[in-house]
Amino acid sequence: PKAIHLTAYRPSTHLIDTVDLHVDLREEATTVRARLGIRQNPARAGAEPLVLDGQRLELVSVTVDGVPLGPDGYILSPDHLTLPDTPDTFVLETVVRTRPQDNMALEGLYKSSGNYCTQCEAEGFRKITYFIDRPDVMARYTTVIEAEKARYPVLLSNGNLVGSGDAADGRHWAKWEDPFPKPCYLFALVAGDLRAVEDRFRTRSGRDVALRIYVEPGNEDKCDHAMRSLKKSMAWDEEVYGLEYDLDIFNIVAVSDFNMGAMENKSLNVFNTKYILARPETATDGDFLGIEAVVAHEYFHNWTGNRVTCRDWFQLSLKEGLTVFRDQQFSADMNSAAVKRIQDVQGLRTVQFPEDSGAMAHPVRPESYVEINNFYTPTVYNKGAEVIRMYHTLLGAEGFRRGMDLYFQRHDGQAVTCDDFAAAMADAGGVDLTQFKLWYSQAGTPELRVTGEYDEAARTYRLTVRQTVPPTPGQPDKMPMHMPLVTGLLGPDGKDLPLRLAGEAAPGGTSRVLELRAAEQRFEFVDVPARPVPSLLRGFSAPVKLTADLTDADLTFLTANDSDPFNRWEAGQVLGVRILLGLVADIQSGRPLALPDGFVGAMGAVLGDAGHDPAFAAQALVLPGESYLGTQMAVIDPIAIHEAREFARRTLAERLRDRWLATHRAHAGNEPFSVDAAAIGRRSLKNLCLAYLMARPDPEAVGLAIGQFHGSRAMTDVIAALQLLAGSDAPEREDALAAFYDRWKDDRLVVDKWFNVQATSHRPDTLDRVRALLDHPAFEIRNPNKVYSLIGAFAGGNPVRFHATDGAGYAFLADQVLRIDPMNPQVASRLMGQFSRIRRYDATRQAQMRTQLERIVATPALSPDVFEVASKSLE
Numbered sequence: 119p120k121a122i123h124l125t126a127y128r129p130s131t132h133l134i135d136t137v138d139l140h141v142d143l144r145e146e147a148t149t150v151r152a153r154l155g156i157r158q159n160p161a162r163a164g165a166e167p168l169v170l171d172g173q174r175l176e177l178v179s180v181t182v183d184g185v186p187l188g189p190d191g192y193i194l195s196p197d198h199l200t201l202p203d204t205p206d207t208f209v210l211e212t213v214v215r216t217r218p219q220d221n222m223a224l225e226g227l228y229k230s231s232g233n234y235c236t237q238c239e240a241e242g243f244r245k246i247t248y249f250i251d252r253p254d255v256m257a258r259y260t261t262v263i264e265a266e267k268a269r270y271p272v273l274l275s276n277g278n279l280v281g282s283g284d285a286a287d288g289r290h291w292a293k294w295e296d297p298f299p300k301p302c303y304l305f306a307l308v309a310g311d312l313r314a315v316e317d318r319f320r321t322r323s324g325r326d327v328a329l330r331i332y333v334e335p336g337n338e339d340k341c342d343h344a345m346r347s348l349k350k351s352m353a354w355d356e357e358v359y360g361l362e363y364d365l366d367i368f369n370i371v372a373v374s375d376f377n378m379g380a381m382e383n384k385s386l387n388v389f390n391t392k393y394i395l396a397r398p399e400t401a402t403d404g405d406f407l408g409i410e411a412v413v414a415h416e417y418f419h420n421w422t423g424n425r426v427t428c429r430d431w432f433q434l435s436l437k438e439g440l441t442v443f444r445d446q447q448f449s450a451d452m453n454s455a456a457v458k459r460i461q462d463v464q465g466l467r468t469v470q471f472p473e474d475s476g477a478m479a480h481p482v483r484p485e486s487y488v489e490i491n492n493f494y495t496p497t498v499y500n501k502g503a504e505v506i507r508m509y510h511t512l513l514g515a516e517g518f519r520r521g522m523d524l525y526f527q528r529h530d531g532q533a534v535t536c537d538d539f540a541a542a543m544a545d546a547g548g549v550d551l552t553q554f555k556l557w558y559s560q561a562g563t564p565e566l567r568v569t570g571e572y573d574e575a576a577r578t579y580r581l582t583v584r585q586t587v588p589p590t591p592g593q594p595d596k597m598p599m600h601m602p603l604v605t606g607l608l609g610p611d612g613k614d615l616p617l618r619l620a621g622e623a624a625p626g627g628t629s630r631v632l633e634l635r636a637a638e639q640r641f642e643f644v645d646v647p648a649r650p651v652p653s654l655l656r657g658f659s660a661p662v663k664l665t666a667d668l669t670d671a672d673l674t675f676l677t678a679n680d681s682d683p684f685n686r687w688e689a690g691q692v693l694g695v696r697i698l699l700g701l702v703a704d705i706q707s708g709r710p711l712a713l714p715d716g717f718v719g720a721m722g723a724v725l726g727d728a729g730h731d732p733a734f735a736a737q738a739l740v741l742p743g744e745s746y747l748g749t750q751m752a753v754i755d756p757i758a759i760h761e762a763r764e765f766a767r768r769t770l771a772e773r774l775r776d777r778w779l780a781t782h783r784a785h786a787g788n789e790p791f792s793v794d795a796a797a798i799g800r801r802s803l804k805n806l807c808l809a810y811l812m813a814r815p816d817p818e819a820v821g822l823a824i825g826q827f828h829g830s831r832a833m834t835d836v837i838a839a840l841q842l843l844a845g846s847d848a849p850e851r852e853d854a855l856a857a858f859y860d861r862w863k864d865d866r867l868v869v870d871k872w873f874n875v876q877a878t879s880h881r882p883d884t885l886d887r888v889r890a891l892l893d894h895p896a897f898e899i900r901n902p903n904k905v906y907s908l909i910g911a912f913a914g915g916n917p918v919r920f921h922a923t924d925g926a927g928y929a930f931l932a933d934q935v936l937r938i939d940p941m942n943p944q945v946a947s948r949l950m951g952q953f954s955r956i957r958r959y960d961a962t963r964q965a966q967m968r969t970q971l972e973r974i975v976a977t978p979a980l981s982p983d984v985f986e987v988a989s990k991s992l993e
């Protein structure tokens with residue numbers, strides 16, 4: 119497979135203005151007739167051959183302006199249909215046959231639970247018909263779907279329904295017309311036996327929009343939360359960005375077999391059922407929040423992605439980073455903003471930071487790819503969102519909004535680049551963002567080192583900030599980046615000091631956006647009455663690793679006093695990382711372990727105060743995760759990390775036992791279920807207390823877990839208890855797992871949780887159990903959710919077992935990748951993530967992973983997806 123480079127971009131030779139599709143769905147084969155209005159692109163001089171993309175299509179006929187072409191009129195290859203000689207403007211009609219029922223890759227047109235659906239982003243449309251499959255070719259679509267009426271009563275596509283009727287032999291048809299020109303990756307079609315849950319939304323300017331969520335029969339009672347989330351998203355986008363919905367229909371279809379979360383097809387979003395279906399008994403608080411966020415994300419794409427789209431796939435973060443930022447803002451407004459920010463940063467650190475230091479490290483705008491599906495990554499999405507957040511911080515909320523308005527004013531209806539976005543922000547904000555744009559081209563997580571000096575006589579406080587960006591594959595040397603370092607200073611009383619920088623006439627504010635641009639920079643605060651404790655990188659104002667010369671006492675002071683809730687949490691994490699890495703070092707050199715009293719005291723204080731803000735306490739009492747701890751080590755030692763963290767958890771469990779117990783009890787009453795932030799916060803605190811109690815699973819703790827498992831009707835509580843039981847030696851463990859399966863065996867999404875709980879258990883026999891579960895009747899190798907819940911959860915969510923010293927975890931993963939790749943390359947490739955971190959481990963593990971990677975690349979007919987990750991990991 120060959121790499122494609124950003125620098126090789128050229129406008130398309132031809133443009134397609136109109137697409138008329140006729141899709142005839144039949145059990146033996148599907149026939150697609152496409153009539154395309156094509157012209158030469160004025161942006162390219164001279165007549166050039168027309169090269170259409172097409173994969174796994176059986177070509178039936180080709181006509182140009184109604185005249186059939188014989189086989190010598192075109193050139194057919196496995197990936198292309200080439201017409202060497204065509205008029206300047208013409209109508210091309212092709213007829214092709216496909217077999218969606220055999221499509222296990224879940225890209226293009228395929229079947230899920232007997233229903234037809236499509237997934238075209240990034241390059242799936244070429245599996246439906248011959249086309250110029252690139253996002254800067256935008257056309258108006260009309261789609262006629264024809265199918266058997268009894269089996270497929272619902273026929274959907276983008277835009278407005280403009281006709282429908284019955285046809286011969288018990289068949290029927292529907293005609294859809296989308297007035298908005300769009301790239302083909304936003305095309306969608308659905309045909310199936312589905313039930314709609316309906317609602318309405320009236321837009322600010324008075325447009326009445328029909329909202330429908332289509333699900334398989336029997337799931338109608340699980341759509342309330344998704345529908346509420348959709349209406350909230352629509353209102354929020356009007357209020358915050360002035361953006362209204364632009365059609366009379368907004369449809370969502372939930373399907374069980376879907377490679378990722380959801381897809382923003384114009385007016386016809388297709389969702390993984392995981393991000394739609396929820397009732398308190400079946401879905402956790404995390405599921406409810408995930409649904410709200412993903413429904414919002416896909417809805418927000420209507421403007422950031424659909425109305426303004428990407429010129430090419432290198433610009434993916436243009437729509438994804440921006441839309442993730444928007445959904446993060448939305449969720450922060452709907453729930454606890456502090457908890458949301460903490461969780462987003464945790465996500466970034468546990469998934470994106472490792473990617474940024476691994477074999478697949480790439481900039482937010484990648485420079486090349488072999489398989490574009492490999493670049494729907496945490497870097498493009500989540501680091502991309504951090505980049506947008508930095509514009510917001512640098513320009514301020516109003517400046518950012520002006521930039522967004524200008525972006526839409528300039529580019530509505532266009533396919534554009536990240537440079538166009540940056541230009542709109544720079545022009546609206548009146549700022550120079552040239553250096554800032556390095557965020558799009560330099561990979562790797564920047565590192566900041568900050569030192570502070572207080573001069574008592576001069577009453578000045580000087581911060582010195584040094585930044586470096588580590589080398590990444592293909593990028594040995596980096597330049598300093600432009601970023602906002604939001605800073606405050608706390609006085610001895612714990613209050614924020616008014617801030618005045620040298621040269622300023624008067625103090626202004628208690629939080630400042632310090633702009634970093636150089637490798638080393640100094641900031642001098644004047645009029646500082648006493649030695650302050652600095653609060654740096656407030657709200658995690660840039661996606662960096664920060665080291666500051668703060669003492670344990672400074673950090674404890676910040677955990678008690680910082681007015682910035684993120685930094686109050688973060689100070690505790692920094693302290694936790696210090697202590698845990700100390701324990702790791704002790705384990706590695708065989709020293710006895712002890713948890714400092716001060717740390718136990720600080721945790722006890724947070725716990726004692728938990729009643730004030732349970733949601734925050736639940737975050738502050740969680741020790742830094744194993745994956746994040748790994749990112750803080752030169753060579754990751756997964757076993758020592760796990761042992762250190764478990765030792766700390768057991769010690770805290772023991773030393774604070776009465777308080778965990780009391781706090782658990784205080785929240786254990788069965789309050790009526792609601793998913794507001796306060797209730798979620800109380801449940802997470804309660805379950806955290808139970809987790810600490812179960813770190814020393816004495817009969818009382820086990821009794822509480824069993825009581826909660828059987829007694830609660832909220833899945834959040836049930837699964838938390840089951841997870842703890844499954845990870846323990848308690849003899850009740852197997853009964854609980856069996857009871858859970860028995861209760862929920864007919865609910866596929868809940869069964870996913872059952873697989874996940876077993877795959878992430880720290881018990882030593884977990885790998886054997888995972889292997890055995892592959893043969894469980896409820897396991898489906900073709901269903902991505904099942905694969906992610908069992909195999910993915912084991913590889914990504916159970917470091918101590920996956921990285922077992924005998925290398926069995928690696929061999930297992932490679933076996934599964936090779937088994938899945940021929941069916942579904944995207945899913946197989948996603949499982950490879952852990953292997954791409956190879957160079958972060960010790961020599962033995964590297965050798966073991968290398969053996970598996972070599973076995974993978976030597977396999978014939980490997981997909982480009984898996985080949986790209988495996989070969990880059992071996993470099």
Ligand code: B3K
Binds near residue numbers: 240381382416
């Ligand atoms: N845009 C889609 C992702 C498509 C992934 C293709 N492999 C969902 C989203 O980000 O909203």
Ligand code: ZN
Binds near residue numbers: 415419437438441
């Ligand atoms: Zn998206």
